[in-house]
Amino acid sequence: xxxxxxxxxxxxxxxxxxxxxxxxxxxxxxxxxxxxxxxxxxxxxxxxxxxxxxxxxxxxxxxxxxxxxxxxxxxxxxxxxxxxxxxxxxxxxxxxxxxxxxxxxxxxxxxxxxxxxxxxxxxxxxxxxxxxxxxxxxxxxxxxx
Numbered sequence: 001x002x003x004x005x006x007x008x009x010x011x012x013x014x015x016x017x018x019x020x021x022x023x024x025x026x027x028x029x030x031x032x033x034x035x036x037x038x039x040x041x042x043x044x045x046x047x048x049x050x051x052x053x054x055x056x057x058x059x060x061x062x063x064x065x066x067x068x069x070x071x072x073x074x075x076x077x078x079x080x081x082x083x084x085x086x087x088x089x090x091x092x093x094x095x096x097x098x099x100x101x102x103x104x105x106x107x108x109x110x111x112x113x114x115x116x117x118x119x120x121x122x123x124x125x126x127x128x129x130x131x132x133x134x135x136x137x138x139x140x141x142x143x144x145x
Contacts, residue, residue, distance in 0.1 A: 007047055009055075015064060018047065038066040072098045077138035082108055082128040083115055092116060093130055 008019045040063055052059040074081060074096050085091040094112045097104055111121035127139045 007051070009051070016061075018043065018051070038068055040066060072096060074133060076133050076136070077140055079139050079141055080104070080108065080128050081130050081133065082112055082125045083130060086129075086131045086134055 080096040081093040
């Protein structure tokens with residue numbers, strides 16, 4: 001189930017995993033060094049009430065655990081970068097996938113390898129080029145969780 005708060009719920013054995021995609025962009029390098037303890041207030045103050053409203057059984061739930069992790073993406077449009085640098089010869093990018101990398105790595109790697117060898121990739125990866133970042137033209141993916 002997906003709710004408007006960018007929260008996804010799925011079963012995990014007898015329990016449920018609740019994932020919230022809304023994060024905070026951290027620019028202070030000192031804050032990036034250590035996450036410290038998981039702060040449950042995001043769940044208890046922002047998510048729980050909305051879940052219980054949509055699924056009344058969630059009113060009686062409790063937190064069993066949690067984790068926080070880095071979400072790697074470019075800040076222009078949160079999509080991956082694949083292909084050559086528009087100004088630096090022989091400099092290629094294939095990054096910014098965050099959690100999607102394990103799914104997309106085989107196809108992305110093959111497309112980049114073809115590009116580097118001067119072969120037309122089997123998929124059109126032009127929307128994921130670094131050129132869009134340089135030109136400040138975000139590629140907004142629809143229907144992403």
